[in-house]
Amino acid sequence: MKKLINDPNSVALEAVQGLALAYPQYVMQLKELQAVVRLNAPIAGKVTVLTGGGSGHEPMFLGYVGQGMADASVAGNIFASPPPMPIYETAKAAHGGEGVLFLYGNYSGDVLNFDMAADMLKEEGIPVMTVRVTDDLASAPPEHREERRGIAGDLFVIKVAAARAEERASLEEVYAAAEKANWNMRTIGVALSSCIIPASGRPIFEIGDNDLEVGMGVHGEPGVSRQTMMTADKLAADMVGRLLADLRPKPGDEIAVLVNGLGTTPLCELMIMFRAAQPLLVNAGLRLCRTYVGNYVTSLDMAGCSITLMRLDDELRRLLLAPADSPALVQV
């Protein structure tokens, strides 16, 4: 294992410290916690959007704190949810008086810890609502959509919810926009390699040199099918086929697309994947409103990518295209 780290047990904390030092124009670290808040937090009169989850997915989650993006974010250790206390403390520090929306991927650890923090906040009279992102279509069948995991789609849900909060919408309205984004979104991922958790120093699963796994989760959760390596065109066709079968968009629907790298797949390969996916989407009668290609939600040093589709209506289009200024997402 060759990694640019100091102590394997302080990777998460030192990454947060580095982010805060690198982007003082956007965020500040909250005390000694693995958490950052927007520079001008708390913003009075605005719903507070708080996101978080395990470390190892950089720039998710802390890189998406800023203007038009989240107000605060809390990181756990590598691939582990943060505990309740730092979530509670960060929410309190960032709360602008209009309630807090918790946004995170649907994993049992995150649910337990964020729910406990939500209970602590509610006991003090701070309203909390929760949206759990469930975009990974490989993680449960369609009839159990609410049980699916959250992966790259976190980005779109944060973007939409934060833009709605920026419009000074109420907590219920921000929640409704985030739920709508989540409900209209599907992601399929594919892993070409494993990844190494610093504290163990070993790959978290085995995959043959000539294999790929469709549907693998961002923590190496086994996927739906292991196949031999194939061309980008063939893989993109497989992935787009699964997305369309699950999202079932109608011809004429407008969509946003995210081709996301998992950590060590070069950007040129992500571009080749989008080049393959784009005509398939167009041929299905879909109108592409906005495309994002890059490393937005990673899995340490895993190779592979995911493709996310979000079906848009007028509100989702407006919120997606609204300006954002944060360390990992800037759009004007």
Add this chain to the structure above:
Amino acid sequence: MNKGGMTAPELRLCLGSVTEAVVREEAHLTSLDSAIGDGDHGITMRIGFEALTRKLVSLDENADLEQVFGEAGKSFMGATGGAIGVLLGAMLTASGKALSGCTEMGPAEFKRVLEAMESSLIKLGKAKPGDKTILDAVHAACEAITDSGHQDLLTLCSMAAAAAAKGAQNTADMLCAKGRASRLGNRVLGHPDPGAVSFSIVLEAMAKWLASHPD
């Protein structure tokens, strides 16, 4: 240990030796988790128990059983995060509440502790026996000692540890219950649940400590 049961200072020593066992098993637990999960379970358990031990070393020497278990739960939960952080943290805290006012943990108190662990786990985790979770080990341990008569603490703890180990091993034959792991289907077969194995390691280490401290 005297005949009546385990005192608060003894519980601190005992939990210290549980920590040593968890650290020894870190790689094993992590490899179990890599087979069906995200591969961090052993690391999380080590981080949690090391934090717990550090806390207990600095705890006031007059702390009672409820405080020792309570502080153990709080420090474990605060250091780890993840599902196991909340679940095991809450189980330890519930154990403390079950011993409120007690100066020693004897056989009757040990039964109460296991029952409190199981009910806090069911309340928070919302799992059922057979769902391939830590509950399968906890439930097996509880069942094994419920109608066990008047054994001493060492015998009871050994029975519970053996039952938990068997309960954990039995999870290898279970499918992940409905929900996000259901698509994994048969691929989880043959792999025990790492959390259940961890719980059996904790009880086994407690039993070993009791066996090596007969007075």
